[in-house]
Amino acid sequence: MKPVIIIQGPTAVGKSSLALDIAQKFKLDIISADSRQVYKYMDLATAKPTKEEQALVKHHLIDIINPDETYNAGLFARQASHLVDETDLNFPIICGGTGFYISSFLEGLCKIPEIDDSIRHALIQEWEIKGNEYMYKQVQAIDPIVAEKISANDKQRIIRALEVFYATKKKLSTYWQEQGFMQTRKVLNILILDEREAIYDRINKRYDTMVKSGLLDEIKSLIEMGYNEKSPGLTAVGYKELLPYILHKSDLADCINLAKQHSRNYAKRQLTWYKRNNFNLVFYRKSIKYSSIDNFIKRFIDNY
RNA sequence: GGCGGGAUAGCUCAGUUGGUAGAGCAGAGGCCUGAAAAGCCUUGUGUCCCCAGUUCAAGUCUGGGUCUUGCCA
Numbered sequence: 001m002k003p004v005i006i007i008q009g010p011t012a013v014g015k016s017s018l019a020l021d022i023a024q025k026f027k028l029d030i031i032s033a034d035s036r037q038v039y040k041y042m043d044l045a046t047a048k049p050t051k052e053e054q055a056l057v058k059h060h061l062i063d064i065i066n067p068d069e070t071y072n073a074g075l076f077a078r079q080a081s082h083l084v085d086e087t088d089l090n091f092p093i094i095c096g097g098t099g100f101y102i103s104s105f106l107e108g109l110c111k112i113p114e115i116d117d118s119i120r121h122a123l124i125q126e127w128e129i130k131g132n133e134y135m136y137k138q139v140q141a142i143d144p145i146v147a148e149k150i151s152a153n154d155k156q157r158i159i160r161a162l163e164v165f166y167a168t169k170k171k172l173s174t175y176w177q178e179q180g181f182m183q184t185r186k187v188l189n190i191l192i193l194d195e196r197e198a199i200y201d202r203i204n205k206r207y208d209t210m211v212k213s214g215l216l217d218e219i220k221s222l223i224e225m226g227y228n229e230k231s232p233g234l235t236a237v238g239y240k241e242l243l244p245y246i247l248h249k250s251d252l253a254d255c256i257n258l259a260k261q262h263s264r265n266y267a268k269r270q271l272t273w274y275k276r277n278n279f280n281l282v283f284y285r286k287s288i289k290y291s292s293i294d295n296f297i298k299r300f301i302d303n304y
Numbered sequence: 305g306g307c308g309g310g311a312u313a314g315c316u317c318a319g320u321u322g323g324u325a326g327a328g329c330a331g332a333g334g335c336c337u338g339a340a341a342a343g344c345c346u347u348g349u350g351u352c353c354c355c356a357g358u359u360c361a362a363g364u365c366u367g368g369g370u371c372u373u374g375c376c377a
Contacts, residue, residue, distance in 0.1 A: 011341080036341055046341085074338035100340045109337055120339090149336095156343045157336085164338095176337065237341040261330075266341050272334065 001185045002084050003304040005297060006102060007095040008033075008274065009192035010267040012202040014285055016049055018192065019095035021290065022297055023057040029089040031060045031080055033096030033105070036236045038064050038071050041222055044215045045238030045259075047206070058089065067222060067233030073104040074114075080105045091301055099273045108182040110175040115167040123159045123166075138162060145173035188300040190293075191274055194285040203263045207238065211256060219246055237262045 005028070009015045023030050032038075036046040040063045043050075049059055060083055065071055076098075084092050094102060127135050136152035139161045150157040164172045194202075219234075219242055227234055229243050241259035244250035281296060 034341085035339090070339065072338040073340070077338085098340065100336075100338095100342095104338075107337085112338070114338085151344055154344045156339060160338080172337085179337080232339075235339085235342080239341095262341080265330095268332090269336095269340085269342095273336080273340090275334095276336095 001183065002092070003186035003188075003300070004084055005091070005093040005300065006033075006106075006187055006189045007093065007192065008099060008102060008190070008277075008279075009097065010194075010199055010270040010274075011097050011263060012047075012199060012206050012267070013192045013194050015095050015097065015192055016047065016053075018288070018293075019093055020049065020053055020057055022293065023093055025294065026091070026297060026301060028091050028093045029058045029060060031083055031092050031094045032062045033076065033080070033094050033098050033101045034062075035071060035076075035098045035101065036233070037062045037096070039067050039233040039236075040065065041225065042067060042218070042233055042236065042239065044210045044213055044218050045207075046236065047210075060089070065233075067225075067227045068231045070232045073101050074109055074112075076101040077104040077109060097270055099270060099277065103277065106185060106187065108179070110179040112164055112172075112175050113168060115163050119163045119167050120159060123162050127155060127159065132158070135159070135162065143171040143173050145176075146171070186304060188281070188296065189277075189279045190281045190283065190296075191277075191279040192283050192285060192288070193271075193274075196268075196271075198285070199267050200264050203267060204260045207256065207260050207263065210238065216242065216246065219243070223247075237266055 005022070007015050007019050007022075019030050022028065030049075032049075034046070036042065037048045038061060039046065042048070048062060053059075054062070061076070061079060080094065080101075083089060094105070096102065123135075132152055132155065135155075135158050136147065139150070139158050140147040142165050143161055146157075146161045150161070152158075161172045164170070164175065215238070219239060222231075222234065222239075223246065229235075229240065229247070234240060234243065238259050241255050241262060245252045245255040281293075283293065
């Protein structure tokens with residue numbers, strides 16, 4: 001397994017520009033670890049690197065699926081591993097805000113086969129008819145270990161536990177127990193942080209800029225292409241809140257405020273997630289010293 | 305000017321036949337094994353607009369006022 005540099009941080013903290021800077025200096029490739037930048041035609045509110053930036057540095061796992069398709073942590077882990085270990089890209093720098101994708105790539109997920117969507121759809125239908133209590137009781141009967149860990153309201157995890165069991169005839173908790181210890185990859189895992197208020201402020205301003213840059217037109221053209229509020233891509237923060245304005249003439253200012261609010265909520269969850277992860281380097285945005293980051297990068301690359 | 309709504313947590317609002325209040329969202333904290341920009345958990349003392357009255361007891365009834373909103377003029 002080849003070594004990788006990783007840059008993580010809450011949304012709007014400046015990960016991408018740092019990654020771009022480092023990648024240019026050291027001739028690296030960037031692998032995006034972002035659950036929304038994978039979507040084509042969704043550029044502005046995903047804060048995707050611009051075409052110009054992508055021309056400067058080779059970016060991977062951006063624009064790989066259509067807005068009506070789904071993506072997940074397992075796919076990311078597999079595709080990122082393939083890129084890093086089985087292709088001849090430049091030394092890789094993985095940069096993105098989807099922490100779960102990065103930990104899936106680093107630590108691996110348990111070995112559950114791909115499960116056909118039809119099983120999940122059937123379970124969701126059953127949920128709608130029979131309700132959460134009924135579905136939760138199924139989990140309790142099938143897999144008490146998992147049931148113990150999740151809430152009776154946690155639709156996603158209840159359905160996940162059930163689909164794994166019905167599709168593979170094996171309990172989710174059995175997969176957990178079978179999961180062996182993954183060999184560890186050499187990583188330089190960097191976290192960028194900032195004051196909460198500063199992050200929130202930057203989120204608000206950045207969203208205004210996105211709207212000014214033509215976000216509404218971008219969404220309108222997605223709708224013209226046939227995508228709608230049910231398309232997985234359009235459930236992204238920054239998009240879903242503007243749909244009521246475009247489709248039903250809701251108040252634009254309200255929609256914009258809601259989008260900002262959801263972005264702030266998202267940043268908060270990211271920050272909580274990072275607390276339990278280990279990093280080799282933690283930088284505060286204000287006090288980033290590029291020269292010192294460069295030294296760490298140089299030493300890391302030279303060692304491998 | 306006339307008639308009618310409304311005034312309760314930062315915001316939107318519930319409050320049953322009078323017994324000093326509760327949801328959602330926000331905020332704060334946390335969780336997270338293929339939906340993760342998702343999903344979930346914990347956390348609610350506020351002159352119940354003001355004044356007077358009835359009552360053992362009023363957010364809840366009565367009178368007056370203030371503000372607000374809709375319709376008619």
